[in-house]
Amino acid sequence: MFPDAMDVHLRKRGRVKATRKGGNRAGAAMPRNSPVAEAQGTGEQVGKSLMQVMAIADIHPFSDTLKEWERGVPVKCGRDWSAKAIRLAIKKGPHRSAMTPEAIELVHEDVDYQVKASFSQVVHWEDIKYNLPSNFKLLPLAVVPQEGRRGRIILDLSFPSRRLSQGGRKRKMGPVVEELVNDSTETLGPQIAVKLLGTVLPRMFQFMEEFPLQEEIMLSKIDLPDGFWRMIVSDEDRWNFCYMMPDPLGSPLRIVVPPALQIGWCKSPAYFASATETGREIIELLLNAKVELPPQRAEDYMEPEIPAKLQKSDDGKWRSINVYIDDYCLAAVENATGTLLRRISRSALHTIHSIFPPPDVLGQKGGKDSILQKKLERGDARWETEKSFSGFSLTARNARFACPNRRHEQSQRSSPRS
Structure with missing residues (x-):
């Protein structure tokens, strides 16, 4: 998916860190109207929290913490992914459960609703690949069937980035390039409620x-x-939870950037x-x-x-x-x-x-x-x-x-x- 020049550029740099908070990995100046800048919040507002603590809730001492979370819950999902890990994630694409005609229709319908309701933003890979933001990770999307109900869309954050298997053995997984996001996530919030x-x-x-x-x-x-979509992460943290749209073969690669808590992230329930x-x-x-x-x-x-x-x-x-x-x-x-x-x-x-x-x-x-x-x-x-x-x-x-x-x-x- 990477052009040759981009491939060489990223290989030379390896895992390139941002030059400033919320900046881009390559360090190049980001145009004011770029898709990355817009998705980071400098354009149209996306990711407004649907949790807004009102007067009645003020009687509880934890309401102050909830008010802080209106701007985004604390997130620490490990180091930035390497260029190799991102290439492998693109090659892998969505989980096969998200690639059936029914699942594709479901995902498109849900993402369309998420975008209209400001839960998510969709950007084109061609527009961001030279200026990848800090925290950018690309995760496989899956659709879990439910008895008597429409499928449930989740991110597979329990899947590490792996090299392809050698020797043509399709079912054998290659070595890990980046550890799975749920394992690299640190606990920063209270755990009492989820244990109850x-x-x-x-x-x-x-x-x-x-x-x-x-x-x-x-x-x-x-x-x-x-549920989870009513709470958000910060502008820079949302890039930890990106996923590819399951579009028809040959379509331009589109990336969903979700600011809301995701089903599949180990800290969303807490x-x-x-x-x-x-x-x-x-x-x-x-x-x-x-x-x-x-x-x-x-x-x-x-x-x-x-x-x-x-x-x-x-x-x-x-x-x-x-x-x-x-x-x-x-x-x-x-x-x-x-x-x-x-x-x-x-x-x-x-x-x-x-x-x-x-x-x-x-x-x-x-x-x-x-x-x-x-x-x-x-x-x-x-x-x-x-x-x-x-x-x-x-x-x-x-x-x-x-x-x-x-x-x-x-x-x-x-x-x-x-």
Whole structure:
């Protein structure tokens, strides 16, 4: 893909470092209107964070850190890749799972949405190859099939840059040129929230097991669309996560430069879970303090179709507020006055919008609300006695849960009360 002159130039220089922060590797003056300059933020703004901390979230001490992350989470993904590693990445191209006609259509549709919603920018390789920015890495794109749903697009950051195998043995991998990005990434953010993810379902099961038999638990789930994409990295750090568009053979090589957190990067879950776990704790704070919040425009969609049974016992208020990455999982027994479910709904909705505001507040064109209208109208967030959480179907009426079909063959489980 490199012309001969470029190939010789890069081979002589080896791994060329930037001459200044945010500069280019070759050290040449970058034109003001160059694609690299524009993608680094000197042109049209790309990569505006969809996490903007509002007033309600200020009651939590971690809100100051979230405000710092609005400009980009801390990133350190190892040294700049060598010219050889970049050549090999171009020759390898996207993962074969991203090269089927269905996957290509999916990727093009998603990237088009990302560009319109300012999640990503697309540049032409011919426009940047002589002035590669600092941190530039080129990663294979993959599409993971999902049962009953469209495929999930991820970056394979667990794939090291390797030389091609020798001797024509196609299945044998050559020696590593650059280590995989996930291994070279340093931990710079808190890890507590991501470690709590394994306790979400056990906490819900314990709650369901301990509540009085005469009571009826109501369940609700609020799923945040675009999850990781709502948080960004800095302008110079986005070049760590570039990937090639899966275009038809012979098309000009296009590079996607994504400022948003990527599915596949080992630190994305920890950063995003830190934000949503902060939200969970804010919901608890609002409920414990009995804060009177104004009505929220989406709360009526969460009302149960059949009025919930009121609490009969006198041994406290029964509720469980949880979050699993981008799913707020709520469980409660309606109190004797019939107000608890609405209070939880209102607190949850206001809290989510206090961290991830709607597009009209952000001034974002073409983006999705963090509380998606389509899902509300579909009844996804409605309080019901049965809900699906993290692949498990919960039936709160009898404190039972079941695995989906694929897992059901491996394990058939229910709570001790079944």
